[in-house]
Structures are given as structure tokens and as C-alpha cells.
Amino acid sequence: MRLHTRGLLAAVLLLITRAVDAAGLHVDGAWVREAPPGAAMLAAYLVVHNDGDRPRTLVSVDSPRFDFVMLHRSRVVDGVAHMEHVEQITIAPAGRVALQPGGYHLMMPAPEPPPRVGERIPLRLHFQDGETLQVEAPVRRAGDAP
């Protein structure tokens, strides 16, 4: 009984620390798209919230599971889909930026073995002011309910 309570307390503390992590920044909805067999590149998505009163800028992301992680953006211009590398993503005070299919996303080379549904992948977000934010992104098959 006492052990259970302690476990629960630890979990609650963990949640609280994550929520107030990195002074006014938090991330939710993170997920990595399961790679279709043979896919060389993968994408990950998340929403960065800036709860503070000054703009914050995401400059890079890394993960022990990938050789590198790129900040990318897909755009459809005159009916043509382009993908481009972006240097940074700025989140306005009290604002949010969604990295989502068809827009901003993280792009990584598929590692061997490739991530499968059920795996949770750590991602570390680096901001311009030196702040870092650690999140765990579950691997999902696109189209699955979150």
C-alpha cells in the first residue's frame, strides 16, 4: 500500500516537473511516424508551447536513436509539395507552434532496426537561450488515434 502511494507520488512529481520544465516551455503531442518498410527517412511531430512572456526559438533537436534530426518544413506552393530545411522555429509569447503532417516536422534517417509501434523515443529540444527540453515520443502508425 505504502509502496503504491510512493509510486504514485513519484509519477505525479514527474508530471509536474515535466510540465514546468525549462522555464515556461512545454511540449505535448509528440510522436514518431512508424517507418514503412524500406523508408530511408522518418518524421516526428510535436507541439511546442511557450507559456512565457518572451519569444523562444527552437534551434535543434537530437536523439540517441538517430544519427541526426533536422528541422524541416513541407509546403504546398501552387500545387507542388516542397520540403525545406529550416534553421530555427520561433514560438511567440503565450503562443504555440505545431509540428504536424504537411507542415513543420522533424526529419531523421531511419535507424537499423527501424522504430516500431510501441517504442518510445527520447528527443531533446535545444533552444537559442541554451534551454533544453527532453520529451519521449511514442512511435505511432499514422492514422492511429493518438
Place this chain on the structure above:
Amino acid sequence: MHGHRRQAGRSEIWWIIPGVVIAALAWHFYPVSEPAAPPTLQKATLLPQPRAIADFHLVDHHGRTLNLARLRGHWSLLFFGYTHCPDVCPTTLQTLATTLKRLDAVPTKPELPQVIFISVDPDRDTPERLAAYVPYFDTRMLGATGKHQELEHLARQVGIVYARSRAGKDGNYLVDHSAAIVLFDPDGRLHAVFGAPHDPATLAADLQAIQRHYQDTRR
């Protein structure tokens, strides 16, 4: 009996029935006298006239020839992309897979289109790679690619453009490509174009409306 006939609602119904019968007869006997009105579509753009296209020669993910003859006798949805694309392409293929599943669930059992993913990156996307990649989304979907010349020949005819763009961080190049999905009718003619962004509900609804209109105009 007497009481019933005095009710206003009842007596009106007796006038409506012959009206409905006459309308049904007129509709039955004169369907070709006026062309069926174009279907109301949410997203798709119907070509004013279905467009015949010249034959092309691609290879599907089973290693079989994919040419114009293989588009005849059923509806086909074609999407052009490449497997090194981690965002727009898998998102669109997932949308197409969900569209098929939606159509599966329609009680009237609409004719299912053959979904074909055409890789415009034949240097990296071999038929073998496509055989692993495409059926992941739905085993009924087909992958195909071909020589650059053949790909351009087909793409140009259906209004699809693509071009290699700058290299990524790891030396991998990207390919810009039209985000549209094109629809071929069972006569193997370009029939309609779906512009991005795509969603399964709209794709399924528009496809069924186009199929009904096609049936009506051929009666």
C-alpha cells in the same frame, strides 16, 4: 372511412402520388434527353471532357508492366511521390489507404479504385523497394516507377510536375512534386484531379459522386 377523408392531410396525399408516378416515369423514359447535371463536388476538379492520354510504360512493384491498358476496366487513383519523403508522401498514402477502408464500409458497395503510387525517384526507388513500402499502407495499393523519360511522359500528360531539389544535410536529395491525386476512369482517361490537402472523407464522397455521374451519363 368518412371521418378519415375529411382530414386535409390525407386528401393532399392522393394528389401527390400520381405526381410522383409521372415524375418517375418521365425520369425513366427521358434520362438521355438532357445530360445529367455535373455532380456536386467538395474538392475534386472534374475535367470538362475526360482526356485520353498516350500510352506509357512503367514497371509495377511486382515487376509487371504498367501501361494504359492496365488502367482500363476500373477506376484508378494515382499519386506521384518518392519513398525518401517522410512527411507529405506517407501522409497522402495513409489518406488513400483510409479512403479505401471508408469505401469498404459503404453499404452500397461502391467500386473500389486501384490506388497507384508512382515514384518519380527511380534512381532510389526500385520496384523491390516499392514492394516493401507501398503495401504497408494497404495491400491493395500498387507501387510503380520507370525510366525518367517514361515518368515525365506520363506526368506531363496528367498535369503533374516534379524536380530534384537541393541536397539535404546527409547528401540526400529531395524531390519536389505535385501534391495532387489524379483520377482515371474505367476507359483509361484522365477524369478528375484532387488538389491537396487531402482527406479521406472528401476523397471518398467525391469519388462516389463522380462514379454515379459517370454511370448516369452512360445509361
